[in-house]
Amino acid sequence: MASESIEVVKNEQSIKYIQNITQEVLDKIIDATKPVKLVNDPYAESDVGYLVIAINPCKPIIREVPKGTADSYSTLTDAKEAARQILQSAITEARESLSELRQLGIDNISYIAL
Numbered sequence: 882m883a884s885e886s887i888e889v890v891k892n893e894q895s896i897k898y899i900q901n902i903t904q905e906v907l908d909k910i911i912d913a914t915k916p917v918k919l920v921n922d923p924y925a926e927s928d929v930g931y932l933v934i935a936i937n938p939c940k941p942i943i944r945e946v947p948k949g950t951a952d953s954y955s956t957l958t959d960a961k962e963a964a965r966q967i968l969q970s971a972i973t974e975a976r977e978s979l980s981e982l983r984q985l986g987i988d989n990i991s992y993i994a995l
Contacts, residue, residue, distance in 0.1 A: 903936055903937070906936060907934065907936050907937075907942075910934055910936075910944070911934075911942070911944065914932060914944035914945060914946050915929075915944060915945040915946075916944065916945065917931065917943050917944060917945050917957065918945070920957055923956060923957040923958045923961070924956050924957075924958050925956065926955045926956055927948075928948055929945045929946065929947065929948055930945070930946050930947065930948045930949065930950050930953030930954060930955060931943055931944070931945060931946070931953055931954045931955075931956070931957055931959070931960035932944050932945075932946045932950060932952065932953045932954075932960070933954070933960050933963045933964050933967065935964070935967045938967050938968070938970065938971040939968065939971050941963075941964040941967045941968065943957070943960045943961065943964055
């Protein structure tokens, strides 16, 4: 009985296009926001909000934005927790994908253990 496998074909042009668009969007958001400064009390509300940018869910970025910006958090602690949840969701999705591949009978998967 032959073992089943899956072949993944990489389309360089499509991947590069998506990477370029993603980087353009990220660059524009970063240019329009300020880096987070160290704060004495990350639980305190201040005159800024904190935006979690998750274009790449494996690398969420937290930036300062004007208070009241849509989808921003009022405290740095809340923004950090949102970023942690984004990372946790990405890990969960990766685990589920690996399980689905194994259910298809694909046993020879090389990956980094999550």
